Structures are given as C-alpha cells and as structure tokens.
Amino acid sequence: MDLPLFRHNRPNRVVTFDEYREEGGFEGLKKAFSGMSPNDVQQAVLDSGLRGRGGAGFATGRKWSFVPRDLPGPRWLICNCDEMEPGTYKDRVLLEHNPYSLIEGMTLACYALGVRHAFIFIRKGYEKAAANLARGMEEAKKAGLLGEHILGSEHSIELDLHLSAGRYICGEETALINALEGKRPNPRSKPPFPAIKGLWQGPTVVNNVETLANVPAIVANGAAWFKGLALNPEGAGSKLFCVSGSVKNRACVELPIGTTLGDIIDGACGGMRDGKKFKACIPGGASTQFLKPEHWNLPMDYDTVAKAGSRLGSGGVIVFDEGHCLVEATLNLINFFARESCGWCTPCREGLPYVKEILTRIENGRGEEDDITILREHVKYLNYTFCALAPGAMAPLDGLLRDFEDEVRDHIVKKKCPLK
C-alpha cells in the first residue's frame, strides 16, 4: 500500500538518506522550489484536508493561514515532538525509522510560512530519534536541501533541535513556547494565540511530527491524491495508530483514515490477546473517552469518532479486556494527570488530586453513592481551567460515568472491586 509515512521504513533500522531519495524523497521539496509559490504550498495543504495529528485535529492549512505575513520581525515554526500522552508512541516509531519526511516537511512548511528558523522540540527519552534527526539534517544540508540557499534559491532555512528534560505539559503549545525560551513551562493565556504572538512574541506555528511528515507527499502527489487515501469520503490521508493493551501484537501501524476500530485490532494487531473479550478502548491517548464493543465497526476519523462521543486524538489506542477494572484504569489515568499538572491554576492543581482521592476510595470499596455526583461536578467544573490538561483528564472520567456507571456503582454497593 502506498501510504506516505511508513513506506520508506526498513524492519530493524533507519532508512538511509540515499534510499529515501531513491524512493521519491525530497521530490516534494524540489517541486515546490521549481515553480510553486509559498501560497501554492499552503493551498495544497489546505486543499488536502490534512488535520493536526497531535490530538486536536485542527486543519493544518487553516492554522498556517492565521499567521500574518506583513508584520516586521521573524516568524517561527516549531515541531512538537514532546510525545508524552500515555499510550502514544507513533512519533518515536516514525523518527526511529525515518527522520527525512519530517525534515523535508518542515522545510516545506518554512517555505510556505516564510520562516527562516525552525525548532524541533523533542522529549527526554527520545535520544535515538534526536540522533537520527541530527544526522539527517547534516545530510540534507550537504545536499543543498536545507540551510543556506536551498536548491540554489534565495531561500535559507535553519533547523534546530531542542532536547527537553521531561514534562507532559511541555506538549501544550504555549507551555512548549515557554520551555523553548528557557522559561518555566506553564501555559500562557490565549489570546493572543501563538499564530499572532508566540515564540519571542513573534508569529509562531506549532505542528505535530506526524502532521509535518505528511506535507512532502501532499506537495509531491497533490491534494486530491492525499484525500483519496482515506476510506471514508470525508476523510483525508493516513493515520499512525499505535496500539497497546490487550491485543496480540502491540504495533504502531499506518492505516488509511476511516479504517474501522475492528480492523485495527483484528487486522493489524492480530486480534485480542489470549482469547480475551474486548471490553473498551481509549482511541486517542489518555485524554479521550472510552469506545465500547458497539463501536467495533466505527470508521476511525476525526468527525466519526467525535460523533461517537470520543476523539481520534493522537491515535494511541489502549485496549481493555473483560478482566480490566475501568475504575482502576481511570484512576491510573487521573494519577498521571494529577502528577503532571503544572500547578499554575487552582482547579487543576487541587481538583485532580481530589478526583484521584475519590476514585481511590471507590476502587478500595470505601465509596459512597454521593461520590458519583461529586465526580460529575468535577467533570463539569474542571473544564474551566487555564489550559486543556484538566479537561483532557476529565474525558476518560466522563466516559467512565457515562458508559460504565454500573461498574462504578457495583464497587460502591459491593464495597469492593468486583474484579478482584
């Protein structure tokens, strides 16, 4: 299958620069620099229907279009590789196999946006990916595909790596900008949005690794080709799904947008592990709501998953079987968010540990009927926080109370976890 992201992958090593070029790599860049204007590149991305692959799913071309082109001073592009959403490991797999699609994609994005200096923000623990990128950038520079006067043109683009030191909130775009500037990475208030005032107060675009890695194929093959990759008519392109939990083969696979949940689990992952029965899954990383057996044939696309009451998110699919207690699973997720809260705003800093306390009580058989009401209030009020961390944390809890209220109540009535 000719999907854009993994087609250059070798089984157990990183693809080489020469192999990538022989297989059509950097053709998008050449095409753009020999006859496409920056606006043409942006238009191609807009027409392709590409949506942000980091989790929010915002239309990439539209995001780019918000950047004012007439302000004095530099504009910036940042690639967000702070992949710390639990259950998500797609960017690591991509970059450990192929750093070039991202390098080429960023160069194209810089060209479209009029950016001269861009950053790749990489989380701690992704040193192998960072080393691949550093080497790839050198190779691209030597070949005249990056750096000064790209392909002999008047355009010069510089790429820099920023190696972070580990903290989930750095993936929030305004926190990431603070981190890059060397400030404490609390999120900033919006507006102003980064597109207007971001890095060093200049117009800034922050895009996910997978999003940017899609750009070369869009430019090389056209928007219509990219749209046609999806299985559903509204969809566009492919998606990296990284699966974990109770499946036979926990794998990171590239599949067309619109592939059904059942086909991901039964097809790409070889079905459920040890003959277990599918109970639920989280489709797009920790801050998304549960999908249930009735969603087995749901096409996985942004709008279809949203309609089913969850989010496609990052594509980090975490599969639970009948032996998993979803109260305990939700408690684990809340524990993560409580620990990763940056502490800047009160509802998040105080609310998440309180929710954790209540869920711990319920899981240990000390819950009361009123606790369900209190949890529901938190789902409602923790939406009023400074950034999206707490609302994200509330998504699985909301899902638990919506879809598995009986399981929660069972804990309270039986005064113990029914699965232990």
Added chain:
Amino acid sequence: MIPETLKKSLQARVASAITAREAAVDVMKELQAHYGWLTDEAVQEAAALLGLSPLQVEELATFYEMIYRRPVGKKVIHVCDSISCWCADCDKIIQYLKDKLGVGLGGTTADGMFTLLPCCCMGMCGDSPAMSVGGVPYGRLTPELVDEILEAERHKV
C-alpha cells in the same frame, strides 16, 4: 567548581543561543552530568552562565522530571506507571524492583548504585512494561529480565 573546559563549552552553547536562557535546559543537563545531580553549587553556576538569578534556575530545575535537585544513585531507574504499562502489569514489576533493591519509590540503594523513581509514559507502550536505567530504555520487562538488566547496568560504565 566545574572544570575550565566544561565551562568554556557551556559558554559557547549559551553564546550560540538566540537568547541566553534558551540554553537553560542544556546547561542544567550538562552540569547534572558532571555532578551526578543538580547541586546548589550547580544552580549558582548555571545562573551565572545564563545571566539568571539562582531562583530563576531553581524554578526551571524543579519543573523537569529528569533534573534531580537531590542526590541520586549512580544510575536512576525510571519505571513507567502509566496506562499502557498498567495494562501490562507494571505494578508487579515496580514491586519486584522495590523488593530487589530494598528501597521504596524515591529511594537510593545502600551502595549508592541505583535510585528508583516512577515516571510518566516513556513512549514504549508497544513494549510495556518499560523502564529506563541511566537513560537506556528497556521494555517487555519480566522479573528475570530485570535481574539481567540490573546486573549488566551495575557493571557497565
């Protein structure tokens, strides 16, 4: 006090940054690698290099998971306790590590070799349960594999 060569290379790193404090994380990491953890002295030195106050460095240092503001063992074990590892029974691996090392979470072994810390998702969800030892990631952990890894890491420089 850091050696002159390290100081020079850090000064060069700061000079190449767009603004000095942009290099803060790199400087803290280098100083930590030198001292083993980010000592009070290192905070002062980082502040001088970056043109910040020690308090400004402190508020950065305490924010990041991989910057240690207290003494740690020669190698830090970060064991993941996020959801994909939970699905793969990481609780048992964490208990095994505690028993084997004779420390609780946050503790350092009596010989000063290992510090055990829980950590957030390492992006190793496909190979859970996972941990890293001295920055080296390991997945698909079993008690037997943990034994082997710790033995090897103990002797690896």
